[in-house]
Amino acid sequence: MPVAAPPVPFIDFGNTAWVLISTALVLFMTIPALALFYGGLVRRKNILSVMMQCFISMAVISLIWVAFGYSLAFGPGHGALAGIIGGFDWAFLKNVGMEPSPYYISQSTARIPHIAFMIFQMMFAVITPALIIGAFAERIKFSAFLVFTVLWSVLIYSPIAHMVWSADGIFFKMGALDFAGGTVVHINAGFAALAAAIIIGKRKSKKAAPPHNLVYTAIGAAMLWFGWFGFNAGSALAADGLAASAFLATHIATAAAAVMWGLLDWLLHKKPTMLGVATGAVAGLVAITPAAGFVDIMGAMAIGFSVSVVCYFFVVVIKPFFGYDDALDAFGVHGIGGLWGALLTGVFATPVIQSAYKGLLYGNPNQLKVQALVSLTSIVITFFGSLILLKLIDMVMGLRVTEKDEAIGLDVSSHNERAYTLVE
């Protein structure tokens, strides 16, 4: 009997097409979706500064990523640090080309080109620091923002991505489940945002100003919902049943979370609000991110309904109680929603979706323990790492604009342009 040769990985056209489209969808989440979502929430004198921060993050992080960010995150590691961070083997995309990617999820041989995986991951590397913008909006110095974003991407994002997603990563080896970035993206950015809100301090205005254009915010949230299909279903890295399942779970969790936030508004504050439903949708998207490829629609609904309750409590009760000025709730929605999703992935992961993975509800309490351990370790790394990084930047160059520039608004004081004219 002749023995079959081991299957050789090859480039699958359908998978490649889906991942490239997903890459563009995830780009769309940062610009314009997040830029609009955040831009509508700030005062009219600061919208361009927020959009500028999103836009320039896209440009700068993309360059860092091909230079060495990708290599540090996904490249082979060396020696004692192999589980923590990759080396420079793939710097400037050396050895990263059109051949089949070494990273894949659901299909062992039908793969995508390595560069397709690299650029898909680039969009994740861009949006993660961009999420933190919500914490220091309306008061950060642009130069300090740039330094922070670059250093944070290299010193915090790449190692966490390596630990969770690289085949060498210590969390990956522990069996942590993070389908599309609940830990790497949302816990990571969310707890960095808490550190940022604490270090930079409150905005100077005596009372909180209402959002200046909730239409932008609603459009931005809708575009995030749209782009998130690339984020989550694209993370299957194949155009297959798992991608469809992740797509469905993403949608149902988001629907449930939007409904629940609207209901909480209605019950506790008498009227359902557009901002509430949009915020709920984003919280749902965040929470389903780690779970998308592991849970069925019952799990997705449980995650969606519950995350709005948890995030609502943090945004409405905890934040005012402690008094940190997380201006646009980057921590309350992404940090807390990401943590909640990571934990519930350990509860609702079902072997019906991927036979190898099951959570507490399906007889594997250990998964929840692993999720909790990995989440908490990541929180410690990102929170204290960001705290130290921000403190150093503050000492060297100052994080905040002057009180006068803050009062004038960053659009004019940092960028010398304004979003709206009064007379044509």
Place this chain on the structure above:
Amino acid sequence: MKMIIAIIQPHRLEEVKEALYEADVNLMTVSEVLGHGRQLGVTEIYRGVKESGNLLRKIRLEIAVNDNFLDPTIKAIVKGAKTGELGDGKIFVYDLKDCIRIRTEERGSVAIG
């Protein structure tokens, strides 16, 4: 000549305009303004955070009239704007020194209508 400035509820503007046209007052300047009287503003809730003392949207009408049109104009504004609730607004009347129609450079009473 008098200058009438009226602050009214935005949702009564159509009724006020109708009443003014009926009274043959066809010339006015309308602007959107912010302010509050005895209702002391509104409380809005964003992500569960109450923001009180927000200024309310109001409409400001400016109408210049000859003296014989003063009372009919005031009556028309009241007719259109009155609901009997707090926030219906106020009407202020000033003496008007002069009025110049730019196109013809006419001055005084003839320039108003």
